[in-house]
Amino acid sequence: MKKHWIVDAHCDSIGDYCSGKRDLKTDTDSGHWDLNKAKRGGIGLQFMAAYIESEYKPHLATWRGLQLLDSGHHFIEENKDTVFLVKNRSDIDKLGNQSLGIILSVEGGEILGESLFMLDIIYRLGVRSLGLTWNERNAIGDGVGETSSKSGLSDFGKKVIARMNLMGMLIDVSHLNEPGFWDVLKISDKPIVASHSCAKALCSHPRNLSDDQLRALADNKGVVGINFCPDFLNSNVQASIDDVAKHICHIVEVAGVDTIGFGSDFDGIPSTPKGLENAEMFTQLLDKLRDYGFNQTEISKICHGNFLRVLSNVLE
Numbered sequence: 001m002k003k004h005w006i007v008d009a010h011c012d013s014i015g016d017y018c019s020g021k022r023d024l025k026t027d028t029d030s031g032h033w034d035l036n037k038a039k040r041g042g043i044g045l046q047f048m049a050a051y052i053e054s055e056y057k058p059h060l061a062t063w064r065g066l067q068l069l070d071s072g073h074h075f076i077e078e079n080k081d082t083v084f085l086v087k088n089r090s091d092i093d094k095l096g097n098q099s100l101g102i103i104l105s106v107e108g109g110e111i112l113g114e115s116l117f118m119l120d121i122i123y124r125l126g127v128r129s130l131g132l133t134w135n136e137r138n139a140i141g142d143g144v145g146e147t148s149s150k151s152g153l154s155d156f157g158k159k160v161i162a163r164m165n166l167m168g169m170l171i172d173v174s175h176l177n178e179p180g181f182w183d184v185l186k187i188s189d190k191p192i193v194a195s196h197s198c199a200k201a202l203c204s205h206p207r208n209l210s211d212d213q214l215r216a217l218a219d220n221k222g223v224v225g226i227n228f229c230p231d232f233l234n235s236n237v238q239a240s241i242d243d244v245a246k247h248i249c250h251i252v253e254v255a256g257v258d259t260i261g262f263g264s265d266f267d268g269i270p271s272t273p274k275g276l277e278n279a280e281m282f283t284q285l286l287d288k289l290r291d292y293g294f295n296q297t298e299i300s301k302i303c304h305g306n307f308l309r310v311l312s313n314v315l316e
């Protein structure tokens, strides 16, 4: 694989696989992400999220989460010649070669219900990253969609953070509201990630992070993965690949080059920026970063180095 291979910290493609819409193996024009596109785009590690849709919450959230994780395992098993599940620190050494590493993540702490033991269950199912909330409130905390909420993590949420630190599971704060974000940083003794968010200073969307949050992530030695959702990049015009580069430049300026990576949100976003239509376009984004003056060392950190640093620190 090329020197500048990619870690993409978020895609929602398991949903299409689970519904039978796509097998993620066949080269088709539909969808943003599949194995061929990932290969052509130079992706070496893909976080695949079990995104629990709102209609399953709260009562069927665990069922739906497990169904999506089951699909994730079927997908990995079906493609075991070319992909492998990343579970431990030792698996990190295998990345960047021919096989594509997969990290199973869950987007929505609703999968836990209000039971800490569910964390252990999903860990045993290979999950190594948990998005604490989606946009709504759950037993852990409040998502950014709870616009009138000023509350941070619940007592249960605080126990979840401590347990995740202990187990070696990545804490993902994308979608979490700001008071919750600060609580997590107070409690966590490990680096955290915002797997798919952008910079609020450039686009005032509730899903984006303020400069203070970005600086705090840097202090925590965490990483934010730039989201390719046009609404998060530029609220005025159709977003383009240049907007992605501009958000990266801003985050580097505010929080340093060790704090930024990619979290495309492919197959989870309703449209894509011009020039970044699917996973194979990562190659164009790297060219763009060169145009914006990033050197080889910086590009290597943005591509994969920063996320690998966090994973090496967090995973057992």
Ligand SMILES: [Zn+2]
Binding pocket: 107, 174, 175, 196, 268
């Ligand atoms: Zn999301």
